[in-house]
Amino acid sequence: MPELPEVETVRRGLSPAMVGATFSRVTLRRPNLRFPFPERFAQRLEGATVTDLARRAKYLTAGLDTGETLILHLGMSGRFDVALPDGRNVSPGDFYLEGALGNAKHDHVVMAMSNGATVTYNDARRFGFMDLVPTLDLAGCKHFAAMGIEPLSEAMSPESLALLFRNKITPLKAALLDQRLIAGLGNIYVCEALHRAGLHPELPAGILAKDDGRPTMKARLLARMIRDVLTEAVAAGGSTLRDYAHTDGGSGSFQHAFRVYDRTGEPCSTKDCGGTIARIVQSGRSTFYCATCQPAKPGKPAVSRA
DNA sequence: CGGAAGACCTGAAAGC
DNA sequence: TGCTTTCAGGTCTTCC
Numbered sequence: 592m593p594e595l596p597e598v599e600t601v602r603r604g605l606s607p608a609m610v611g612a613t614f615s616r617v618t619l620r621r622p623n624l625r626f627p628f629p630e631r632f633a634q635r636l637e638g639a640t641v642t643d644l645a646r647r648a649k650y651l652t653a654g655l656d657t658g659e660t661l662i663l664h665l666g667m668s669g670r671f672d673v674a675l676p677d678g679r680n681v682s683p684g685d686f687y688l689e690g691a692l693g694n695a696k697h698d699h700v701v702m703a704m705s706n707g708a709t710v711t712y713n714d715a716r717r718f719g720f721m722d723l724v725p726t727l728d729l730a731g732c733k734h735f736a737a738m739g740i741e742p743l744s745e746a747m748s749p750e751s752l753a754l755l756f757r758n759k760i761t762p763l764k765a766a767l768l769d770q771r772l773i774a775g776l777g778n779i780y781v782c783e784a785l786h787r788a789g790l791h792p793e794l795p796a797g798i799l800a801k802d803d804g805r806p807t808m809k810a811r812l813l814a815r816m817i818r819d820v821l822t823e824a825v826a827a828g829g830s831t832l833r834d835y836a837h838t839d840g841g842s843g844s845f846q847h848a849f850r851v852y853d854r855t856g857e858p859c860s861t862k863d864c865g866g867t868i869a870r871i872v873q874s875g876r877s878t879f880y881c882a883t884c885q886p887a888k889p890g891k892p893a894v895s896r897a
Numbered sequence: 898c899g900g901a902a903g904a905c906c907t908g909a910a911a912g913c
Numbered sequence: 914t915g916c917t918t919t920c921a922g923g924t925c926t927t928c929c
Contacts, residue, residue, distance in 0.1 A: 625905070625923095666924085667921070668922085715908065718906070765901095770924080777922055852922095874902080
């Protein structure tokens with residue numbers, strides 16, 4: 592489930608259960624997720640108090656009063672279920688509830704908190720992982736050292752986009768997915784941002800920069816559309832795919848606002864466009880776009896954009 | 898060095 | 914009704 596808006600939604604949902612609370616009991620139901628858990632993982636958490644819960648790109652970071660920071664990544668299918676002490680269950684940012692917490696299939700980590708909340712990590716595909724690093728080394732740790740700019744921060748500007756993409760022949764789609772350049776976008780929001788900007792996903796990334804490195808109009812447009820689509824998605828609580836019957840406020844709704852993602856064959860929603868959404872494969876992943884309002888040849892779109 | 902392809906997993910849906 | 918194939922929101926490793 593998780594690109595930046597979904598991870599941010601999870602962060603907000605997890606905060607009341609975790610920030611200020613102490614880990615009373617941490618149970619690992621298997622030795623690894625994508626990677627082995629760190630040495631003595633449960634013991635290092637138990638007794639530690641969470642001082643803050645933040646997000647960097649698609650990662651969650653829980654600062655602890657022990658001088659370590661817990662790093663959480665949801666992979667493709669990771670989610671958290673929270674059982675609150677008042678008996679309510681929520682699944683921040685995702686999915687539906689499926690029975691007793693800690694017993695459902697693929698519940699891999701169960702964290703009992705001092706405030707009575709139980710936070711359970713569930714991940715069918717186990718592409719997610721958890722790590723524990725010294726807080727002082729956080730920015731330089733292996734997960735973050737080479738990470739690109741935050742797309743919702745001041746660092747994300749037409750100027751920085753142009754400099755990052757300058758002289759690149761690689762397609763815009765691939766460049767936007769490269770977490771070393773911009774960190775937090777995934778397949779959905781890259782497709783959506785390119786559509787909003789009227790840019791064909793196979794255009795070379797270098798078209799965002801002029802010869803002198805200054806941003807082109809396309810760079811200005813794309814920077815705004817990236818910010819817009821992410822901001823709207825965060826406000827909608829992210830996107831929830833392949834789910835039904837959610838209860839408590841667990842799910843986001845931005846999937847209803849997709850204009851191209853997973854809409855192959857449907858009419859383009861751009862005003863007066865008349866095109867049809869197509870699907871191609873780029874570096875092994877689906878790309879959805881409208882060939883009419885995202886023309887392949889650099890030039891003006893076939894349709895004026897509001 | 899950059900970039901593409903493969904690998905890691907499970908499950909849902911589509912195809913036959 | 915099965916059985917097989919394809920595809921999925923990510924990213925780390927391997928191989929040019």
